[in-house]
Amino acid sequence: xxxxxxxxxxxxxxxxxxxxxxxxxxxxxxxxxxxxxxxxxxxxxxxxxxxxxxxxxxxxxxxxxxxxxxxxxxxxxxxxxxxxxxxxxxxxxxxxxxxxxxxxxxxxxxxxxxxxxxxxxxxxxxxxxxxxxxxxxxxxxxxxxxxxxxxxxxxxxxxxxxxxxxxxxxxxxxxxxxxxxxxxxxxxxxxxxxxxxxxxxxxxxxxxxxxxxxxxxxxxxxxxxxxxxxxxxxxxxxxxxxxxxxxxxxxxxxxxxxxxxxxxxxxxxxxxxxxxxxxxxxxxxxxxxxxxxxxxxxxxxxxxxxxxxxxxxxxxxxxxxxxxxxxxxxxxxxxxxxxxxxxxxxxxxxxxxxxxxxxxxxxxxxxxxxxxxxxxxxxxxxxxxxxxxxxxxxxxxxxxxxxxxxxxxxxxxxxxxxxxxxxxxxxxxxxxxxxxxxxxxxxxxxxxxxxxxxxxxxxxxxxxxxxxxxxxxxxxxxxxxxxxxxxxxxxxxxxxxxxxxxxxxxxxxxxxxxxxxxxxxxxxxxxxxx
Amino acid sequence: xxxxxxxxxxxxxxxxxxxxxxxxxxxxxxxxxxxxxxxxxxxxxxxxxxxxxxxxxxxxxxxxxxxxxxxxxxxxxxxxxxxxxxxxxxxxxxxxxxxxxxxxxxxxxxxxxxxxxxxxxxxxxxxxxxxxxxxxxxxxxxxxxxxxxxxxxxxxxxxxxxxxxxxxxxxxxxxxxxxxxxxxxxxxxxxxxxxxxxxxxxxxxxxxxxxxxxxxxxxxxxxxxxxxxxxxxxxxxxxxxxxxxxxxxxxxxxxxxxxxxxxxxxxxxxxxxxxxxxxxxxxxxxxxxxxxxxxxxxxxxxxxxxxxxxxxxxxxxxx
Numbered sequence: 001x002x003x004x005x006x007x008x009x010x011x012x013x014x015x016x017x018x019x020x021x022x023x024x025x026x027x028x029x030x031x032x033x034x035x036x037x038x039x040x041x042x043x044x045x046x047x048x049x050x051x052x053x054x055x056x057x058x059x060x061x062x063x064x065x066x067x068x069x070x071x072x073x074x075x076x077x078x079x080x081x082x083x084x085x086x087x088x089x090x091x092x093x094x095x096x097x098x099x100x101x102x103x104x105x106x107x108x109x110x111x112x113x114x115x116x117x118x119x120x121x122x123x124x125x126x127x128x129x130x131x132x133x134x135x136x137x138x139x140x141x142x143x144x145x146x147x148x149x150x151x152x153x154x155x156x157x158x159x160x161x162x163x164x165x166x167x168x169x170x171x172x173x174x175x176x177x178x179x180x181x182x183x184x185x186x187x188x189x190x191x192x193x194x195x196x197x198x199x200x201x202x203x204x205x206x207x208x209x210x211x212x213x214x215x216x217x218x219x220x221x222x223x224x225x226x227x228x229x230x231x232x233x234x235x236x237x238x239x240x241x242x243x244x245x246x247x248x249x250x251x252x253x254x255x256x257x258x259x260x261x262x263x264x265x266x267x268x269x270x271x272x273x274x275x276x277x278x279x280x281x282x283x284x285x286x287x288x289x290x291x292x293x294x295x296x297x298x299x300x301x302x303x304x305x306x307x308x309x310x311x312x313x314x315x316x317x318x319x320x321x322x323x324x325x326x327x328x329x330x331x332x333x334x335x336x337x338x339x340x341x342x343x344x345x346x347x348x349x350x351x352x353x354x355x356x357x358x359x360x361x362x363x364x365x366x367x368x369x370x371x372x373x374x375x376x377x378x379x380x381x382x383x384x385x386x387x388x389x390x391x392x393x394x395x396x397x398x399x400x401x402x403x404x405x406x407x408x409x410x411x412x413x414x415x416x417x418x419x420x421x422x423x424x425x426x427x428x429x430x431x432x433x434x435x436x437x438x439x440x441x442x443x444x445x446x447x448x449x450x451x452x453x454x455x456x457x458x459x460x461x462x463x464x465x466x467x468x469x470x471x472x473x474x475x476x477x478x479x480x481x482x483x484x485x486x487x488x489x490x491x492x493x494x495x496x497x498x499x500x501x502x503x504x505x506x507x508x509x510x511x512x513x514x515x516x517x518x519x520x521x522x523x524x525x526x527x528x529x530x
Numbered sequence: 531x532x533x534x535x536x537x538x539x540x541x542x543x544x545x546x547x548x549x550x551x552x553x554x555x556x557x558x559x560x561x562x563x564x565x566x567x568x569x570x571x572x573x574x575x576x577x578x579x580x581x582x583x584x585x586x587x588x589x590x591x592x593x594x595x596x597x598x599x600x601x602x603x604x605x606x607x608x609x610x611x612x613x614x615x616x617x618x619x620x621x622x623x624x625x626x627x628x629x630x631x632x633x634x635x636x637x638x639x640x641x642x643x644x645x646x647x648x649x650x651x652x653x654x655x656x657x658x659x660x661x662x663x664x665x666x667x668x669x670x671x672x673x674x675x676x677x678x679x680x681x682x683x684x685x686x687x688x689x690x691x692x693x694x695x696x697x698x699x700x701x702x703x704x705x706x707x708x709x710x711x712x713x714x715x716x717x718x719x720x721x722x723x724x725x726x727x728x729x730x731x732x733x734x735x736x737x738x739x740x741x742x743x744x745x746x747x748x749x750x751x752x753x754x755x756x757x758x759x760x761x762x763x764x765x766x767x768x769x770x771x772x773x774x775x776x777x778x779x780x781x782x783x784x785x786x787x788x789x790x791x792x793x794x795x796x797x798x799x800x801x802x803x804x805x806x807x808x809x810x811x812x813x814x815x816x817x818x819x820x821x822x823x824x825x826x827x828x829x830x831x832x833x834x835x836x837x838x839x840x841x842x843x844x845x846x847x848x849x
Contacts, residue, residue: 039608040656040657041656044656045654045656045800049801050803051802052805052806055805055806056800057796060542060691062544063543063544063545064543064544066544107550144558148556151553155777158774158777158783162774163774163775163779165547166691167780168785169783171747174748175747175748176747176748176784178748178750178848186777332620333617333620334620419849422748423747425748426746454802
């Protein structure tokens with residue numbers, strides 16, 4: 001029985017192809033499998049090529065996180081070659097990363113996520129009318145303003161990188177550009193426009209300074225009710241509607257979080273090393289096991305492939321030890337055997353654990369009491385995760401929480417650029433191993449490179465979506481989205497919007513097809529795209 | 531009024547992201563003011579799953595008119611011609627594309643992957659990717675050299691990695707307002723209106739190019755052609771006239787042009803020594819010279835300029 005009547009109103013799709021199979025018993029998802037359905041083999045393409053190939057190739061793995069890939073690719077070469085980085089270069093790289101991420105906040109919130117809240121599932125909720133009025137695709141009153149404003153921060157990226165997407169302006173030893181006063185002042189002006197068009201009047205309903213006073217969940221609730229402007233801002237509405245719609249009640253996931261951190265400090269990373277990276281970060285790295293924070297060590301990262309369509313690899317290898325991928329035969333979702341290989345995604349693990357990456361992981365690391373003075377120290381999500389735990393709601397709140405801080409950072413970093421200083425120190429090329437990492441808007445991204453005889457011997461990219469949508473590992477433990485889908489209630493199996501909301505709360509960089517199956521009969525109830 | 535279907539194959543979504551940056555017109559204005567009806571798009575489409583499959587089947591059956599098929603990303607044919615490395619809506623994407631292109635009014639390939647294979651097609655081309663009607667410089671590609679759409683044109687190639695939003699929106703507008711007859715295409719099927727001038731046209735370093743003043747990373751001013759592999763004089767595109775994100779361009783930001791609107795990008799297939807380095811004979815003579823000159827003529831001209839006194843362009847001041 002294939003049900004054709006579907007009403008999953010605008011469903012966010014970003015990139016690539018992911019299929020999900022969920023089994024539903026008595027309205028509850030009992031099992032879920034994710035399937036990444038497209039293979040291009042970028043790592044294979046780079047083997048044997050110029051060591052700097054990653055600067056051109058990897059931003060083009062993903063047009064949405066291209067600046068983040070560039071941040072990793074240049075960092076991986078910095079560590080492999082032992083470059084020196086002038087403070088200006090670190091500032092301009094951080095500005096590139098931050099403008100890409102802040103761009104993605106309204107673009108993701110309006111185009112991908114919030115439109116789901118206009119689904120008929122919530123039609124009986126008091127705030128539904130207001131949600132529809134503002135956030136319906138294209139016609140929503142703030143949908144268009146947010147989407148339009150999202151183009152502004154990447155104009156700043158273009159001032160320094162030439163264009164967004166797909167610049168290669170970050171290079172080992174620094175950056176290509178040497179901006180002048182007029183570039184800096186123009187960048188300040190564009191960011192101010194972003195603040196005045198959207199961030200303060202529409203999103204916050206208050207000043208950035210006021211918002212950043214919030215330190216606890218109780219502060220946040222008090223902020224919402226402080227005045228009409230804040231209550232009726234888009235953030236105020238999201239908090240009220242999110243709780244009214246019960247978004248805090250589902251989509252928990254694995255409860256373990258990993259962040260590589262980002263924004264290498266201008267004064268603390270002029271001699272790039274893998275060992276010196278953690279302490280040089282402004283947004284800290286770490287592993288949070290649900291109770292405690294642990295220092296991040298990239299050597300604890302490994303990938304499992306038992307359920308992935310690759311033939312030549314054993315489970316649990318660190319990326320430096322992983323062979324280049326040899327694709328196996330793939331199947332459609334219908335024909336897949338979920339006891340065997342079923343996805344192009346590998347299953348990354350940290351210290352053996354499946355981990356959620358993304359904004360929620362980042363803001364949890366920001367709350368780590370061990371953070372240094374030059375690092376973000378923001379206790380808010382330490383409190384929220386303790387009081388509420390992970391959910392669709394906390395994940396989205398974490399994403400949007402970053403916008404005001406990033407706005408301030410971008411302006412601060414612009415003001416710290418020394419126009420008479422260096423922007424690039426030409427490095428000496430040599431063989432070796434490198435590691436570069438960052439936080440893409442949607443989570444932890446890293447590149448591992450090995451250079452031998454002046455060409456790339458091995459290049460491994462591990463994307464945030466791989467962490468989040470990866471399949472089962474060798475022990476049968478599910479990936480974060482597989483886990484977050486398990487146990488959710490599906491109110492209307494012909495329109496399982498809950499599945500879409502969970503998957504989209506992770507900002508999966510994939511086009512997803514969800515096939516809902518009845519656990520007992522195996523009858524396909526519905527199919528839809530995420 | 532035109533019905534548009536937009537699909538992605540071996541894509542990074544970069545052209546969609548570029549498209550979303552469009553101004554004059556914005557994506558929304560395309561719909562509200564230029565009568566474009568987007569039947570479906572992977573990032574913004576409202577239909578889902580079975581509805582999309584039904585839509586595709588209705589288009590193929592002639593029940594829904596599709597004036598423009600926009601394709602982003604490479605056509606993935608692997609492994610062994612099966613296309614199973616890229617399933618879409620329960621079938622290999624390439625099978626959908628084959629049938630849809632037979633009923634399309636016009637087919638527009640957006641970005642290097644769709645036009646000539648792009649980065650996925652760099653050897654060893656693990657996914658057996660190709661472009662819609664070219665593989666690198668070779669005509670043919672997925673649909674074959676003789677393919678013409680119902681509107682009488684071959685695949686219209688809008689290259690670039692990514693394509694500039696203006697190139698995308700203006701081709702769509704040209705079709706929707708009935709000006710497709712004025713769109714002339716070159717030997718690589720690129721609309722001449724965007725791809726006749728070179729990237730160097732409008733480059734702020736053109737004086738430094740003429741006087742052979744070298745540029746380098748992290749410096750203000752100086753031409754990037756001599757040392758860091760800029761392809762501006764070899765690449766046809768309007769980047770330096772229309773600018774990117776309304777602000778800048780690669781060469782204005784001291785970033786060498788990568789030549790991404792020419793078939794074959796990434797050039798030299800990423801071979802050692804080809805990235806951000808001008809490839810030279812004997813460490814002196816560039817292996818590739820500006821378009822329209824013989825190597826000998828260029829070397830003589832450049833040698834002459836090198837020894838002439840310089841009317842140095844004033845190095846751009848920091849403040």
